[in-house]
Every structure is written in C-alpha cells, then in structure tokens.
Amino acid sequence: MRHVAIIGSGPAGYYTAEAAQKHWGDDVRVDIFDTLPVPYGLIRTGVAPDHQSIKGVSRRYEATALTENVRFVGNVTVGTDVSVPELQSLYDAVVFATGAPHDRPLGLPGDDLANVFGSAAFVGWYNGHPQFAGLDPDLSGANAVVIGMGNVALDVARILAKTEAEFAESDIVAHALDALRGSNLRTITIVGRRGPHQIMMTPKELGELMHLERASPRVDPADLPEDAEDAILEPGLRKSVAHLRSFAAIPESERADKAIELDFDMYASPVRLLGESRVEAVEVERTTVEAGKASGTGETYTIPADLVVSCIGYRSSPIPDVPFDERAGRFANDEGRILPGLYCVGWAKRGPTGTIGTNRPDGFGVVEKIAEDLAAGVLGPGGKEGRTGFNALAEQRKLDIVTFRDWKKIEEAEAQAARQGAPREKFVDIEAMIRARG
The missing domain is CATH 3.40.50.720 (NAD(P)-binding Rossmann-like Domain)
Structure with a gap:
C-alpha cells in the first residue's frame, strides 16, 4: 500500500x-x-x-x-x-x-494608506474567506482604481460595477452584497502599464462588460494600435483586443444612461498612492511599450481614487x-x-x-x-x-x-x-x- x-x-x-x-x-x-x-x-x-x-x-x-x-x-x-x-x-x-x-506586494509609497487592498484580500472579502471576511472596504467614495490588466482585475471591476439584481444567482456573501448595495462609485479605472496587445484578459470576461446594467466600458481610441497590427496576435488575444475596440466605439449617447464609467487607462504605470490617512489619488507615469516591455516617459498625472485594489499577482x-x-x-x-x-x-x-x-x-x-x-x-x-x-x-x-x-x-x-x-x-x-x- x-x-x-x-x-x-x-x-x-x-x-x-x-x-x-x-x-x-x-x-x-x-x-x-x-x-x-x-x-x-x-x-x-x-x-x-x-x-x-x-x-x-x-x-x-x-x-x-x-x-x-x-x-x-x-x-x-x-x-x-x-x-x-x-x-x-x-x-x-x-x-x-x-x-x-498571498498578494504580491504593490511596493509603492502610500500602499499602506487606508482603503488600499490587494486582490487576494478583496476577492476573499466578497467570496467569504474567513481570513478576509472582516475587511470592510469603504465604498462611499466616487472613484475606484483597479491596478492590473488580467482577469482578476476584470473580476474586481465587474463586481464593483454590478447592481444587486445582477447578483441574483451568485454566491456573493451577504456582507459584501450589503456593502455594494450602498456603494457610491461612479468611476472605476483599470490601470495597466502596457497596451492592448499585452493584456492578459480573456475574451469571455471582457465581453461580459458590454452587458452590465449600470456601467459602460471606455477605451481611449488613441491607445489602440492600427487595426492591421492585430493580425499578428494569437486568436484569443485578437478577440480580446476586438472587445477593446468595441468599447472605444461606444457612442457617448449610449453612455449617458449608465451611472458608472469603467475606464481602461493603458500605458500608465502607478508611481505612488496619495492621501493623508486614506487614499485619495494614484499618481501614474505615462509609458511607452517596445518589444512588449514598458518604459516610463517621465510624464505623470493623477487619477482620483477613494478605493484602490491591486491585482498584480500572488505568492x-x-x-x-x-x-x-x-x-x-x-x-x-x-x-x-x-x-x-x-x-x-x-x-x-x-x-x-x-x-x-x-x-x-x-x-x-x-x-x-x-x-x-x-x-x-x-x-x-x-x-x-x-x-x-x-x-x-x-x-x-x-x-x-x-x-x-x-x-x-x-x-x-x-x-x-x-x-x-x-x-x-x-x-x-x-x-x-x-x-x-x-
């Protein structure tokens, strides 16, 4: 035996x-x-x-x-x-x-501010993991920033954007549903240091964003490569990029009825988190991508952030x-x-x-x-x-x-x-x- x-x-x-x-x-x-x-x-x-x-x-x-x-x-x-x-x-x-x-540490100045979470903790919170059930994120602010360009970042953004009715057949835990019911979020920004051709998001998960009741995805057309450049991509990634192109093409008139904007901010590398005791903004540096690698340009700007969730990997x-x-x-x-x-x-x-x-x-x-x-x-x-x-x-x-x-x-x-x-x-x-x- x-x-x-x-x-x-x-x-x-x-x-x-x-x-x-x-x-x-x-x-x-x-x-x-x-x-x-x-x-x-x-x-x-x-x-x-x-x-x-x-x-x-x-x-x-x-x-x-x-x-x-x-x-x-x-x-x-x-x-x-x-x-x-x-x-x-x-x-x-x-x-x-x-x-x-365990979350891979963000490792940026200000990552110890209140209302900054790693995805293992945040996902564990809305999924009912005993270790994270008491996390108690504050969703009373208007702006959330999700750092990362993979499916976990999509999951977090989608959960934050959904209405109570959209959770009807899910097993989201009661304490998370109660918190989301009282959410005041109006903007959810997904931040990634590289561009559309380097995202790790799969087509199915991206496609779900087109069917959210109160949220509309947005991509800056200027962030998209020429259409012809998609031909070199493997089929799955090509489908994902096609979704990004469809997000960029949504007319403003269609967005008017949506309470939440889900914004993809690409070529943006977080530099530091700003705030006194709790997070108030994320400072990012504009990047360029060559041979799949991102490098900073020196140009920085800030994104308002009342909540930050880092989805950059696990250990x-x-x-x-x-x-x-x-x-x-x-x-x-x-x-x-x-x-x-x-x-x-x-x-x-x-x-x-x-x-x-x-x-x-x-x-x-x-x-x-x-x-x-x-x-x-x-x-x-x-x-x-x-x-x-x-x-x-x-x-x-x-x-x-x-x-x-x-x-x-x-x-x-x-x-x-x-x-x-x-x-x-x-x-x-x-x-x-x-x-x-x-």
Whole structure:
C-alpha cells in the first residue's frame, strides 16, 4: 500500500488525488489536508461569485473525494498542527498543492494608506474567506482604481460595477452584497502599464462588460494600435483586443444612461498612492511599450481614487522545513520535485499562471514522478503507517478533523441559508462552519 499526503484541497490537490487513484488503484491511500474546514480552495474563495458555471468543476472533485481511498482532512494546518517531517515519517510522498494565497506586494509609497487592498484580500472579502471576511472596504467614495490588466482585475471591476439584481444567482456573501448595495462609485479605472496587445484578459470576461446594467466600458481610441497590427496576435488575444475596440466605439449617447464609467487607462504605470490617512489619488507615469516591455516617459498625472485594489499577482506561503524561492514566490522545485519525498503542483510549483484545467496535467505529472522515485528506491522501502499513523497523532494532539462528509453537512446548511435564487450563503467564520457539521 502506498500513502500520499496532499497539502491543499483546491484543483491541483484533487487532480493529484485523481491521478494517484488512476495510477495505483486500490493500492493507494490519499489524505488531502486543508487549513479550512471546507474544500476546493480558490474554486470556493477565488472564482468570482457570478461565475457559477466555473465552480461546477467541483463536482468532479467530489467524485474523487467520496471514494474510499481518498480522505479530506480539514481544519488541520500543516506546519503548525503537524510538521512536514512528521508527515514524511508517515507518508511515502508529501505533495504541496497550497496555491498562491498571498498578494504580491504593490511596493509603492502610500500602499499602506487606508482603503488600499490587494486582490487576494478583496476577492476573499466578497467570496467569504474567513481570513478576509472582516475587511470592510469603504465604498462611499466616487472613484475606484483597479491596478492590473488580467482577469482578476476584470473580476474586481465587474463586481464593483454590478447592481444587486445582477447578483441574483451568485454566491456573493451577504456582507459584501450589503456593502455594494450602498456603494457610491461612479468611476472605476483599470490601470495597466502596457497596451492592448499585452493584456492578459480573456475574451469571455471582457465581453461580459458590454452587458452590465449600470456601467459602460471606455477605451481611449488613441491607445489602440492600427487595426492591421492585430493580425499578428494569437486568436484569443485578437478577440480580446476586438472587445477593446468595441468599447472605444461606444457612442457617448449610449453612455449617458449608465451611472458608472469603467475606464481602461493603458500605458500608465502607478508611481505612488496619495492621501493623508486614506487614499485619495494614484499618481501614474505615462509609458511607452517596445518589444512588449514598458518604459516610463517621465510624464505623470493623477487619477482620483477613494478605493484602490491591486491585482498584480500572488505568492505561495512558505512552510517550515520546505525550501522556498522568495524571488519567485513559490516552492523551490525541479519540475515538481522539491526534496526526496517532497513534491509540489499547481501554483505552488509554477507560480500563479494558467487556468484551473492547467492543474490537471500537473497532478498527473507529479504522480508519475512519485512512481519513478518509488521504483528507483529514492523514497525508501515503503511500509509507512499513512492514515492510521496520522489518526493516532491527531488523537494525541486533540485535533478536530473535519471530513468530507462533515463538509457535506456544512454545504447543506449553506444551501438552506441561501437568499432566494442563490446557490448558498457561505459561512464566513470557522467556528460556525464546524458547528454546522453537527
């Protein structure tokens, strides 16, 4: 029997568990650990609440989770409740699938002003992550600035722009919906240091902006390259740029009925955040782009900002006894191998790149590497205790483990508490989650 511990219950973790099942069949036991009492990682707390179809992938993970040889071990923090060396003594392989839950620092003067947030915190707030449920952003001002030109920036801008009615079938949490209901925002500016041909926004997400009830997207026609230059772009990016061109062509008469302007400010690199105790404006430097790289021109101007959300990337969390690449913000690894018996997948391996589906080949690839290392004798003779040994350790330390069947009770309670039309009302407090399992 082979024993595998996976740290993190998001897509990378469950794809790895699925791969282990397919490789070893009934001859493997997989324990999936998570700090939270609930599974699915960013599917639950990162995917936008109005993108319910994307969250449907969790049904695939549930099929894996409900098998006898895969177990969810929630409410256990690796590095605190149990150490990595302890897990190594119990399991043949330990795989880190912890994602990248922390914001890459903005690193600009004024980024410590009030009402300035990173996207991990802000997205966690409206998605009900217990760590960020108390964030309490002030939406009483007229102007928001979102820094970044990827899909996360689009998500944040779209959520800020939507009406209450547009959240009818979403699982946005109550405290965020209440705050958005009282929002006074009139301008949302998405700031990026490069131009249309370098955006990381996908066509589907950009297209959604054309259907917002009270917001209209705006692009300065002067920021758009000549039409003929789009021919060199790969098809997806070409479609995204086509959306930007359509935004630039919206007549002013059509904008008049919209309460919120969603403005794309390209070739603009933030220099500093201005304000006394809370943010009041963002100073940016005009840029030019050559060979895909932006450089400053020395020309600066300010954008009014009562709220700033930085969407410039994420970092993994270091864990004691595991080599970490501080510069890259992920575990130090060679194609998924960290040290003998230690592996990583997903964002913990490669950084915050790719889609949910990108994690599937990662999971299957790391299982192949574990199998190779087992066959080569790198991981020792086997015979480790695995789940039985961890259960004894958990009992000794009085760890309150939450299982997948416990999670199903929590999920049922969330569904019962949902407002009309919504799939669930998430618990945003860990103790409340644990109480709900009965």
